[in-house]
Every structure is written in structure tokens, then in C-alpha cells.
Amino acid sequence: xxxxxxxxxxxxxxxxxxxxxxxxxxxxxxxxxxxxxxxxxxxxxxxxxxxxxxxxxxxxxxxxxxxxxxxxxxxxxxxxxxxxxxxxxxxxxxxxxxxxxxxxxxxxxxxxxxxxxxxxxxxxxxxxxxxxxxxxxxxxxxxxxxxxxxxxxxxxxxxxxxxxxxxxxxxxxxxxxxxxxxxxxxxxxxxxxxxxxxxxxxxxxxxxxxxxxxxxxxxxxxxxxxxxxxxxxxxxxxxxxxxxxxxxxxxxxxxxxxxxxxxxxxxxxxxxxxxxxxxxxxxxxxxxxxxxxxxxxxxxxxxxxxxxxx
Amino acid sequence: xxxxxxxxxxxxxxxxxxxxxxxxxxxxxxxxxxxxxxxxxxxxxxxxxxxxxxxxxxxxxxxxxxxxxxxxxxxxxxxxxxxxxxxxxxxxxxxxxxxxxxxxxxxxxxxxxxxxxxxxxxxxxxxxxxxxxxxxxxxxxxxxxxxxxxxxxxxxxxxxxxxxxxxxxxxxxxxxxxxxxxxxxxxxxxxxxxxxxxxxxxxxx
Numbered sequence: 001x002x003x004x005x006x007x008x009x010x011x012x013x014x015x016x017x018x019x020x021x022x023x024x025x026x027x028x029x030x031x032x033x034x035x036x037x038x039x040x041x042x043x044x045x046x047x048x049x050x051x052x053x054x055x056x057x058x059x060x061x062x063x064x065x066x067x068x069x070x071x072x073x074x075x076x077x078x079x080x081x082x083x084x085x086x087x088x089x090x091x092x093x094x095x096x097x098x099x100x101x102x103x104x105x106x107x108x109x110x111x112x113x114x115x116x117x118x119x120x121x122x123x124x125x126x127x128x129x130x131x132x133x134x135x136x137x138x139x140x141x142x143x144x145x146x147x148x149x150x151x152x153x154x155x156x157x158x159x160x161x162x163x164x165x166x167x168x169x170x171x172x173x174x175x176x177x178x179x180x181x182x183x184x185x186x187x188x189x190x191x192x193x194x195x196x197x198x199x200x201x202x203x204x205x206x207x208x209x210x211x212x213x214x215x216x217x218x219x220x221x222x223x224x225x226x227x228x229x230x231x232x233x234x235x236x237x238x239x240x241x242x243x244x245x246x247x248x249x250x251x252x253x254x255x256x257x258x259x260x261x262x263x264x265x266x267x268x269x270x271x272x273x274x275x276x277x278x279x280x281x282x283x284x285x286x287x288x289x290x291x292x293x294x295x296x297x298x299x300x301x302x303x304x305x306x307x308x309x310x
Numbered sequence: 311x312x313x314x315x316x317x318x319x320x321x322x323x324x325x326x327x328x329x330x331x332x333x334x335x336x337x338x339x340x341x342x343x344x345x346x347x348x349x350x351x352x353x354x355x356x357x358x359x360x361x362x363x364x365x366x367x368x369x370x371x372x373x374x375x376x377x378x379x380x381x382x383x384x385x386x387x388x389x390x391x392x393x394x395x396x397x398x399x400x401x402x403x404x405x406x407x408x409x410x411x412x413x414x415x416x417x418x419x420x421x422x423x424x425x426x427x428x429x430x431x432x433x434x435x436x437x438x439x440x441x442x443x444x445x446x447x448x449x450x451x452x453x454x455x456x457x458x459x460x461x462x463x464x465x466x467x468x469x470x471x472x473x474x475x476x477x478x479x480x481x482x483x484x485x486x487x488x489x490x491x492x493x494x495x496x497x498x499x500x501x502x503x504x505x506x507x508x509x510x511x512x513x514x515x
């Protein structure tokens with residue numbers, strides 16, 4: 001027992017030191033990359049130069065410290081040569097890791113099916129149109145990625161975080177320009193057919209209509225061409241709402257269907273015409289309506305028969 | 311030749327016609343949306359939403375039109391409920407509908423110039439026009455502008471509660487519509503009351 005206790009203490013101390021060490025090392029990088037402007041001693045002129053940080057290389061240190069990769073050292077993923085400043089020009093040729101390089105083939109992540117995600121990604125319109133130019137990091141910021149769907153966030157926050165990933169490119173001509181010579185289209189205009197557009201944008205993820213639902217993935221990664229996107233209202237607005245297999249799939253287990261509500265997972269945090277039904281009220285309304293019709297029919301028949309006899 | 315009373319002035323008949331047409335649209339599109347299903351389409355969803363919204367606004371305007379004439383004409387006399395012995399009068403009317411009508415008994419409260427409604431009708435019409443309709447309209451406006459609705463009401467979504475209230479009230483008014491149509495057949499002849507609401511003249515029997 002004492003041995004287990006000692007080993008546990010040792011591991012905790014080791015982990016703490018490791019995280020502390022990484023934080024110290026990362027601090028060196030964030031001194032410049034965590035700032036909008038960075039400064040350095042110019043050995044040629046003997047002066048201190050102040051330069052704007054390239055927005056593509058800027059890292060939000062607050063987001064980084066709450067992200068899923070917060071315990072990593074920068075050089076776990078980037079070459080140690082980056083510890084030297086000025087960085088060598090050759091380093092820009094560095095090949096970046098993809099998600100699957102760390103998460104693939106690991107039993108700890110098996111339930112998230114990263115292999116399935118990669119397969120779906122390779123069938124997505126993004127990959128098909130751009131091949132290797134389109135990688136995981138185009139959507140998932142490795143320096144600030146947060147888990148939303150599996151966390152305790154409200155559906156609105158999940159939707160906001162998810163949609164921001166799409167909007168980061170589709171409303172930003174600089175990021176969009178990395179893979180396209182065209183300007184990004186106005187999202188509001190391309191979706192002007194959608195009734196109550198702001199409501200839909202706040203409560204439904206882009207991917208809920210723009211991907212094919214995949215039961216073996218928590219979040220489908222097969223982004224469809226725009227022509228194949230879901231445009232049929234009733235696919236969502238019905239008791240068998242497709243959102244129950246996507247946006248709400250992880251909360252369906254908590255459904256209070258037994259207490260009389262269909263799609264309780266949806267109504268816990270919102271309301272969707274056609275998808276939320278109250279079973280008790282449904283039964284009561286059918287019974288009342290049936291009784292009314294039967295009562296009136298009997299009354300009508302009696303009116304005809306008794307009066308005719310007289 | 312039976313006696314005829316001019317009980318339904320033009321404004322009332324116009325309101326009634328508008329109300330009837332657009333309430334039917336609301337009823338059909340409302341059922342279609344509430345029970346929407348990819349395999350069973352009563353009205354296409356987008357068309358149902360648009361028609362329901364437009365019809366709801368028309369019903370609201372026509373209701374305001376009705377209220378204007380209600381307060382500015384003598385028609386409101388029909389809605390003055392006398393509470394003295396109301397229970398007894400309601401019981402007499404119910405007894406007539408359940409038994410008396412089959413024995414060709416005289417109606418206990420026949421239609422007259424001063425009172426076109428019997429006590430049961432009066433209570434029902436006041437309930438529909440001044441309780442159920444305002445609830446339907448207010449919840450309908452709230453659902454048209456969901457940003458007006460509070461997000462959470464004692465742990466339950468505000469929009470869900472509003473929608474439940476709207477659908478339940480709509481159901482009650484639909485029940486009223488069926489009863490209203492059936493009782494309209496109990497005039498001097500089967501179609502006499504239907505003619506009355508077109509011509510304005512009620513045929514006394």
C-alpha cells in the first residue's frame with residue numbers, strides 16, 4: 001500500500017514538473033507568438049526592433065491554456081530548431097503532423113474512431129477539391145482546440161464553437177485565399193432561402209446540413225458539396241429529426257421520453273417545430289377529439305331518427 | 311313564413327368570413343407543422359410555415375377589426391353575461407340539447423333581437439373570443455418573434471412552453487369550430503344558419 005502511495009506521489013510530482021517545464025519552455029515561444037507585436041534585439045543595428053506578428057502565426061495564449069493540447073510543449077510538435085531565433089528559413093518546409101499521427105492506432109482514442117474520421121475527411125468536398133493542401137488544421141486550431149460536444153456546454157455554445165470553425169475561413173478572404181482564388185461568398189446571401197435565418201444559425205451547426213450523418217462518428221467529417229447539402233425542412237422538423245443522430249446524438253441517452261416527451265433531448269435546451277411532441281397531450285387531444293366526434297354523431301343520428309319517427 | 315331578424319351586420323359577416331377562411335388555413339398548416347413527417351406531407355413545410363405566419367397576421371388584424379366594432383356598436387349586448395342563476399340557465403340549455411331537442415320542445419332561450427345567444431353559447435363565445443383568441447394571438451406573436459421569449463422558465467424552455475400553450479389553445483378553438491359547425495345545423499332548417507351568416511338575416515323557428 002505504501003509502495004502504491006509513493007509511486008502515485010512520484011508520478012504526480014513528475015507530471016507537475018513536466019507540465020511546469022513545458023509551460024516554461026512554451027513561454028519562450030509565446031513571448032513573441034502570443035503577442036500582436038513582438039520585439040527582439042537587432043544585432044546588426046544594435047537597436048530593439050518592434051514588429052507586428054503575422055496573424056497566421058499568432059497564438060492566443062489564453063485559448064491555448066484551456067485547449068485540449070495545453071500540456072504539450074511547442075517542440076513536441078515543432079522542430080527543436082525553433083528554439084533558435086531568428087528561425088531558420090528552412091523551417092517553414094517542416095511537415096506538420098496530422099491528427100491521425102498522434103491519435104491513430106491508440107487504444108486510448110479508439111472510441112473516437114480517428115481512423116473513421118480520416119476516412120470521412122478524405123471523402124469530404126474539402127479534401128477532394130484540394131488534396132493535401134487541405135489538412136486538419138484548416139478547421140481545428142491545434143493551439144486552441146476545445147471539446148464542445150462532449151463537454152457540458154449548452155447546445156448554443158456547441159453550435160457557436162462549431163460554426164466559428166467554418167466561418168473562420170468562409171468569411172475571411174485571407175484564410176479562404178489559402179486554398180481558393182475566389183472570394184468567400186456571403187453566407188447570409190447563399191442561405192437566404194432559410195426562414196428565420198439568425199435563429200437557424202444560432203441553433204444549428206453548419207455541419208448538421210452540410211455533412212452526411214455517420215453513425216460511427218460523433219461528428220461527421222464528410223463535408224458534402226453544396227448541391228448535396230440538406231435542404232429539406234422536414235428532415236429536421238419531424239419526430240425522427242436527423243438532428244437526433246447528429247447535434248443531439250450524445251444527449252439522446254438523457255432523453256426523458258418515458259415522462260411523456262418525444263425528443264426531450266431537444267426540448268431540454270430549445271424547441272423545434274415538428275420535432276418536439278408531448279405524448280400525454282397527444283393522447284389527451286386524440287381522445288377528446290374522438291369523444292367529441294362520436295358524441296356529435298350520436299346526437300345527429302338521434303336527431304334524424306327520433307324526429308322522423310314523430 | 312317564419313320571422314326574420316337582422317342579427318349579422320355587414321362588418322360582422324366580413325369578419326366572420328375572414329376569420330373562418332384564415333382559421334382553417336391556420337388549422338391545416340398548424341397540424342401539418344406539428345405532425346410534420348418526411349413520409350406524410352399534408353402541406354410542404356416551408357409553405358406551411360409561410361402560410362401560417364401570414365394567416366396569423368391576417369387573423370390578428372381581423373380580430374382588431376372585430377374588437378373595434380364590438381366596442382363601437384350595440385353588438386356587444388349579446389356578450390353581457392348575467393351571472394344570476396347562470397348555473398340553472400346553463401343546466402336548462404344543456405338539458406334541452408340532450409333531451410328536449412329530440413322531443414321537439416321549445417328552446418328555453420330562443421334567439422331574439424336582444425339576445426342572439428343562449429346562455430351556453432354566450433359563455434362559450436365569450437370564452438373563445440376574449441380568452442382563447444387573445445392567448446392564441448399573444449403566443450403566436452411570441453413564436454413569430456422568438457427572441458422576445460425568455461430562454462428558461464423554471465428549468466423549462468420558454469419557447470417550448472409558449473408553443474405548448476399555443477398548440478393546446480389552438481386545439482381547444484378547433485374543438486369549438488367543430489361544435490360551432492354542428493350546432494349551426496340546428497337552425498330552422500339544416501342550412502338556415504349557414505344562409506344567415508351570408509345574408510345577415512336569422513330565421514326564427
